[in-house]
Amino acid sequence: MPFPYKTVLLVGATSGIGLALAERLIENGVFVIGVGRRKERLDEFVAKHGPSKAAVSQFDITKLDEIQKWSKDITTAHPTIDAVILNSGIQRTLDFTNPEAIDVSRTLQELHTNYTSYLLLTTYLLPHLKTIAPQPAALVAVTSGLAIVPLPRCGNYCATKAALHSLLWSMRAQFAHDPSWSHLRVIEILPPAVQTELHSQQRELVAIGEGNIGIPLAQFTDEAWAGLLRGDDEVPVGIVAETLHVAEKPRREQFEGMVRRTMTRK
């Protein structure tokens, strides 16, 4: 199945998974609006692909009180946006055995980058995605295998991803019960460890020789793209596919029961 969306707003497009997905989209004829904080990377992206294939917006998604205006501005500037990929994320080590050393502002920045901003971006971008019905639209979020099984070294990171994973289940159920949203798909990409700046820019990981952990980015991109083309609601990559199946099956059954008991179609 070809990728059904033509104009993608991709938040977190300046490196790693986001940049690789942006380039894969462009190779497949999709116009991409890339978002991130690093202006030189954004400029390079447009210079490489040209304004007929790419545009950019420099924005820091942790500026929570600016998200509503930014969402309005970006969808006004690009009214053909039919898919949003929320991919930005940071990971920090957090050690509760040494609480005096915890940098609370750094921990909150991780929470706001990985979760609070997603909550607000979703809230303020959905009205635009509603207007394009009956044309198909998608909201895609990148979580992690660590949303399912946490890694104690970075517990707050895992909790932000678990929160987002849970939120996506509820959103999907709500849209499934409201015919005015039948054109919208909610898609989750769950990467395993992938070789990106997420690790190579973490001083704690580099110090212990783990700055380059994970599968190669090209392998991740091929598998994630195949899942997106299949039209899966959840796209677990690599070992996360097994984790998701084994760990989530009973939970998913419980959730489906909860939905049946508590939700009615509008």
Ligand SMILES: NC(=O)c1ccc[n+]([C@@H]2O[C@H](COP(=O)([O-])OP(=O)(O)OC[C@H]3O[C@@H](n4cnc5c(N)ncnc54)[C@H](OP(=O)(O)O)[C@@H]3O)[C@@H](O)[C@H]2O)c1
């Ligand atoms: N690599 C892995 O092993 C792995 C595994 C599971 C899940 N993931 C998830 O995959 C996603 C992409 O990560 P990656 O591995 O590709 O890491 P990455 O190379 O460090 O990319 C992170 C992206 O997020 C953007 N970003 C971070 N903070 C931002 C902010 N405040 N405002 C706007 N953009 C911001 C960065 O852009 P700027 O710095 O230019 O702002 C960059 O484009 C993340 O959600 C991550 O949690 C990664």
